[in-house]
Amino acid sequence: MRRSCWTLLACLALPGPAWAQTSVQHSLLGEYASGGDELVDPDSGTALRAGERVQVSYGARFSNNELPEWRVDLRLGVKLGIVDVSGGDGYFLRYPVELIILRQFGESFAFGAGALGHLAPRYRFEVDNVDDEIDFDDAFGFTVLGEATLSERFVLGVRYLSIDYEKGDAQFVLVDGDISDAIDGSSLGVYLGYLFQ
Numbered sequence: 001m002r003r004s005c006w007t008l009l010a011c012l013a014l015p016g017p018a019w020a021q022t023s024v025q026h027s028l029l030g031e032y033a034s035g036g037d038e039l040v041d042p043d044s045g046t047a048l049r050a051g052e053r054v055q056v057s058y059g060a061r062f063s064n065n066e067l068p069e070w071r072v073d074l075r076l077g078v079k080l081g082i083v084d085v086s087g088g089d090g091y092f093l094r095y096p097v098e099l100i101i102l103r104q105f106g107e108s109f110a111f112g113a114g115a116l117g118h119l120a121p122r123y124r125f126e127v128d129n130v131d132d133e134i135d136f137d138d139a140f141g142f143t144v145l146g147e148a149t150l151s152e153r154f155v156l157g158v159r160y161l162s163i164d165y166e167k168g169d170a171q172f173v174l175v176d177g178d179i180s181d182a183i184d185g186s187s188l189g190v191y192l193g194y195l196f197q
Contacts, residue, residue: 021066022065023063025061025063025197026058026060026197027155027194028056028194028196029057029193030055031054031057032053034187034188035052035186036186037183037184039092039183040085048081049081050165051161051184053081053082054079055079057076057078058077059073059193060075070101070102071103072100072101073102074099076096088125089125090126091124093121094118096117096119102147109148110149112144112147121136121185136167136183141164142162154195156191157190157191158190160188162186163186165182
């Protein structure tokens, strides 16, 4: 297994004949996720958590004829959580970059893990006389996922994502009153992907 992983990475990283064996398929993915520390708990009862809501991504799926059971996905996207409250709104915006290695089992299922970065995370909550805005540092984490092929064009996936958001040496007072130097943005999500050439 270790030899297969090294061979796969070499095929993707080295120029020449290895690239001639590599194919690329593109994808558009929409994900809904939930989880993380609570950022907003407005009177309306609609909460906003740091790992929540919608992510839309473009993906490039790299595979090699010599190792057809392995695949490498590169995904770029935007993730946004937003909540409307009386007199204002709140949102949490970030730009994910993900590198995932997947192992195919048969024609229908794949399991994978990878590293990710969330670039330029920004939180803002504005209501009445409160205007709270935080630009977090770029954050890095990991993800594990399972993916089912529904048809030639569609895939359905479930994944867990682990990440924390920090800002220098700042500490944050969470909605529940806890004080922390990092906000947990971990989440569990479901995504649907459309594949094209």
